[in-house]
Amino acid sequence: MTLSKVRLHVQRLVCVLMAEVKSAVYTGAHRGPLRNGHGTYNYGYFKYVGDWVDGVKHGYGILLMGDGGSFEGNFVRGEIEGQGTRRWCDGSTYNGEFHRGERHGKGYE
Numbered sequence: 001m002t003l004s005k006v007r008l009h010v011q012r013l014v015c016v017l018m019a020e021v022k023s024a025v026y027t028g029a030h031r032g033p034l035r036n037g038h039g040t041y042n043y044g045y046f047k048y049v050g051d052w053v054d055g056v057k058h059g060y061g062i063l064l065m066g067d068g069g070s071f072e073g074n075f076v077r078g079e080i081e082g083q084g085t086r087r088w089c090d091g092s093t094y095n096g097e098f099h100r101g102e103r104h105g106k107g108y109e
Contacts, residue, residue, distance in 0.1 A: 028052070050075065065089075073098070
């Protein structure tokens, strides 16, 4: 297992341990019952501020995590996809391409 995969695994475990049970709250544009346009969604230990299409993250957005980590960049049908910057709570960063939420292609730490 590579160091980056170990880091990701440890971060996910930390996320599970630090998660708080909260009610989900959405503020922003919608079309009928679905989030559509720009909005802010607080759920669990996550907060997403950005674009929505038909109820899913789609377009540019910022995902903040309860442990201090974040992702800023593109979302496609709810997945981190394309260009973006991932920041971890330890201060490390990755700026580059993502595919299905994982680092992919060109980028730098």
